Amino acid sequence: MSNGFSAQFDAETGIATLLMQMEGRANKINMAFGEGFAAALDDCLAFEGLKGIIVASGHKDFCVGADLDFVYRSRDAAVFRDQVRQVNALYRKLETAGVPVVAALTGSALGGGYEVALACHHRVALDSPAVQLGLPEVNLGVIPGAGGTQRLPRLIGLQAALEHVAQGKIVRAPQAKKAGLVDDLQPTREAVLEAAAAWIAANPRAKQPWDSKGFRYPGGVQPDTGDARNLFAAGAAMLVKKTAGAYAAPEAAVSAIYEGTLVGLDAGLEVETTYFVNRVVSDQAKDMIRTFWYHKNAVDKQEGLPRADDARVETVAILGAGMMGAGLAFVFAQRGFEVLLKDIGQEALERGLAHCQAQAGKLRHLSTEDRDALLSRITGTLNVEDLADADLVIEAVFENIDLKHEVIRETEAVLSPEAIFASNTSALPIGDLAKASVRPANFIGLHFFSPVEKMPLVEVITAEGTGEETLARALKVMGTIKKTPIVVNDGYGFYTTRFFSAYIMEAAQLVSEGHDPVLIEWAARQAGMVVAPLKVFDEVTLSLAAHGLDMREKYEGKPLDFGAARVVRKMVGLGRTGKAAGKGFYDYAAQPRKLWDGLKDLAEGTPEVTGVDYLADRLMLVQVNEAARCLDEGILRTHRDAEIGAILGVGFSPASGGPLAWIDRRGVRDVVEKLDALAARLGDHYAPPALLRRMAENGERFFEKV
């Protein structure tokens, strides 16, 4: 046994089991994996009377991928290429050893783990939706690097493989069987192993299809044909339509599949290796791995945050049955909480309950009983007295501080002293809301994002008076409902709302300066932003922004009169309040949707400099500046929250790794210079915070350079 790998032989059946059980809780692909696997394979092949090999895992999962520490630290292309080649040689040895090899997928096999399975002749998986399979590498800025881009198209066809690899799809075992990612499903671990053994007995001469004479790609489309060219042309175009060219990894995956399938498997593996190495050593991969692996895990594990062993929350009351309120009711009920959904109007309440029903209907994998049970956990009410049993109350009523104060007083009056009161406000300072509370220590902000069923982020806001225990209990509940929580300190607009406002208001500002709105939209997309700013502005409505301006004026005690504010107010005055109204920055009556011609009349001048690069810089700089300010002001507590909040909450460029990574990549000094230049021209609100100046002077970065 070396590195947790062992070879066991059953002399009676002639079947060797190559067991992967690396130290720790999971099998991770790294140098130790390679050595252990190679040694165990040699042991297997040395068994007298060997008839076949079962590759199995001693852990819960089969193997969920590469050791990302190893990938993250790799910067030397030549060294890394040699390491990758060794892995490929090992898998070629496995699949051409002359005996049938079966992967016993008793748990999830993802990324590099699924690539082990691909190098086997047959894949038997545990028939459970908890077992996940796929090649999600592109989500971390890299591509499959141990044959995934080569064996999958040869196993399930070019088109299907393109979709799986370029989109980084993860599928559950039953779907994986349909898609051809696994060959067989069995109900138990033992049955998986038995089926593997039976397959070996029945297929003594098993060979990979790609090592067999006359091999043809499944799915009909053969490489280097007109059909294949059309397929790749459309695939590449659809990809660019979605990503605006901001992501290098899915593009590399498409190219690796295209080029690698023009040649045989061995040459194809070499093609893949070239692309894989090129991605792994890139900045984009480093930034994405840091954010989506290290930061995301730390946030989900709530590292460094207060913990409650028991949240003491069983019943959750939601105030307001609108989109957000009803969505929250559903999400909590889905995770087993008793939910009280309260509104002041019967009609609104019924709409909210109907929303929950519709959502439950979408959960196809649930049985009717489970679905009914879920819905039975939601109780609608118009009566505040019914909330007496609630352990956690989340208000999602209209953004008006007087109204919220009233709701807080009225609800607290019936609550137990233990209960937590949370506001889902997206901007109003929690401390100000808590002024209406008789127990501010139990008062907290839980800012969810819409649609809450889909959006993973929650921004947890602690006011000055918020108790540590309240935070701990709230975080425990957020973990239970599987939300990714960032924790920030109090202040108008907290972090994400400030950050998001900076983005869309800058777009309105650019409109006021006379820049072409078509270019503004594209510049943002090309910079990696998930949604173009004027488009998303229309979705959140301009009336909300106008209302926000009014609220901010009230808070700051001075009039807000700048280009963007004037554009927003003029638009609202014209009734162009957004998508819901059918007209905003866009005309929704036009087919397809078109930017409104009248925007040019809102221009207050003609810009001296414009163009995609300039506009992209403007849109990105105001956002990263806002993140730096939030750090400087102590709104943000950690760097990781800055990255995760911006990306998961409001769609900041995922390819960049986040606003702080964006600053690092651009160079703090350069960012400070650009912001100073903007401030000189357009006003102090563009000026960088002291934190950035200090970092520029000292030549510092936010994240260690790897």
Next chain:
Amino acid sequence: MAGAFIYDAVRTPRGRGKSSGSLHTTKAVDLLATALRGLRDRNELDTSAIDDVTVGCVTQVAEQGSCIARTGVLVAGYDERVPAVTLNRFCGSGLEAVNEAAAKVASGFMDVVVAGGVESMSRVKMGSDGGAIWDPTMEFAYGTVPQGISADLLATLHGITRQDVDAFAVASQKRAAAAWERRAFAKSVVPVVDMNGLVVLDRDEHIRPDTTMESLAKLSPSFEMMGRNFGLDALTKKRYPQVEHIDHVHHAGNASGIVDGAAAVLVGNEDAGKRLGLKPRARIRAMASIGDEPVIMLSATVPASQRALQKAGMKASDIDLYEINEAFAAVPLYTMQGLGIDHDKVNVDGGAIAMGHPLGATGAILLGTVLDALEARDLSTGLVTLCIGGGMGIATIIERV
């Protein structure tokens, strides 16, 4: 400089490029041989005097693969010592063959070169030759799109409307029909016959003389679905971020027809003509090829023409007649805009929208067409230009002698 003269030009009629087209049963090499024989026979040419044969052919696979030019020479019964080369500059190939022939002659290295082109689009599918141009890496790096999207983008960028392109298409049909009516092509068209000497086709069969604005209005845009639903429009954003939506104006009725056909042009220096007892019809005054931005792809007719004009020491207004290939109606319309020339001088006997565009042959065909038109009207100078895949353009200026 020795100078290069055009002694003659012939072409086959163009058959509809589908299985129901009249030339579908004729092999590509026989189309080429028909043109080569026609040129020889009309001029009683001693083929042993030919130094080279340059043939444009775009889709060089299957029966058009393996240097079809040389096989064509043998099938046509030319002297076995006549070599041949097949070349590919996409839609400019036929004119490129003429220009290369002219260059070989004008340089003094050769005396007599036959240029030409061939494409059986009904038998060899366009695009079936693959190519690095289809590599996704190219798409990612450049945002290259199929030509139809480029044509629609060109129209969008230059304010060319559906009305404009349809009106141009109607004019092409009317002019082509009128030209056939008065036998304007009689001098150039060599019928395609079978081995029994029976006529397979003796007229351009793609023309629809009854085309009207109303009939075209019924056709839906060919590239809209592809462009909008399959992300191809989005690919052009990188180069043309200012375009919010591409106005998809082209359809089967205002784009070039897919057809089968071939052409041959006899190019030589003055002495060789005298030696062979031939009278030159025109001389090549200038030529140019040029690259342009590959996403818009079809716009290089303008810089190519300008470069040729500059080399000839001429202005656009000095040219009596233009042949601007009607790959898509927006291309000649854009070229007319760019050069500042009037429709009256352009494609006077119709073009590829009516008669079709056999890719590798068209350039050589257009050279003959402009020569016939100049002679019929007793005019002097003509300019032929074609837009080319990958973002190129080609132009040749001739002058009657």
